[in-house]
Amino acid sequence: MAQGWMKTGENRYRESFGRYYEDFQVGDVYEHRPGRTILEADNTWFTLLTMNKHPLHFDAEYAKFSEFGRPLVNSALTVSIVAGMSVSDVSQKAIANLGWTDIKMPAPVFNGDTLYAESRVLDKRESNSRPTQGIVTVETLANKQDGTVVMSFVRRILVPKRGHGVDDKMLAAEQARKAGRA
Numbered sequence: 001m002a003q004g005w006m007k008t009g010e011n012r013y014r015e016s017f018g019r020y021y022e023d024f025q026v027g028d029v030y031e032h033r034p035g036r037t038i039l040e041a042d043n044t045w046f047t048l049l050t051m052n053k054h055p056l057h058f059d060a061e062y063a064k065f066s067e068f069g070r071p072l073v074n075s076a077l078t079v080s081i082v083a084g085m086s087v088s089d090v091s092q093k094a095i096a097n098l099g100w101t102d103i104k105m106p107a108p109v110f111n112g113d114t115l116y117a118e119s120r121v122l123d124k125r126e127s128n129s130r131p132t133q134g135i136v137t138v139e140t141l142a143n144k145q146d147g148t149v150v151m152s153f154v155r156r157i158l159v160p161k162r163g164h165g166v167d168d169k170m171l172a173a174e175q176a177r178k179a180g181r182a
Helices: 042-048 061-064 075-091 166-181
Strands: 005-009 011-017 027-036 098-103 116-126 133-144 149-160
Touching: 005 166, 027 075, 075 116, 075 133, 075 149, 133 166
Parallel strands: none
Antiparallel strands: 005 011, 027 116, 098 149, 116 133, 133 149
């Protein structure tokens, strides 16, 4: 997050997350913290919620006979957690995700593993059709507690320029409303 707060009035500040288009610099790396330990309950609930019935995610006896010897964390859960870890730095102000590519999972994730993630800015350009917005491309990597890389993906997002985000519009509306009462 570039600033962490925005002034909303005399001696008043509001917590603010995310980055405007201008805050992204190609080559910058954002370390996403805190880490996240995946619990068995997380994996079970996500597996049930998404109707993924593969027993390798929730049947310990079945998983004993696999090459892993124990249940694997649902890979879609891993993607979701890692993407979520990146939101406050990368996409909290985003207008839209434009695409995800090159999702790779080079190593398994198990219940009890703690994930850490970071994103590198690969590219940014102004939008051709939306003058108040830009397109940013990041690669996100995740590793677990022992340093093993367990996931990577590339994501393109549409981001507002400073002064054109939803937060900016909300603040302007609040200030106009307050001015109308004064």
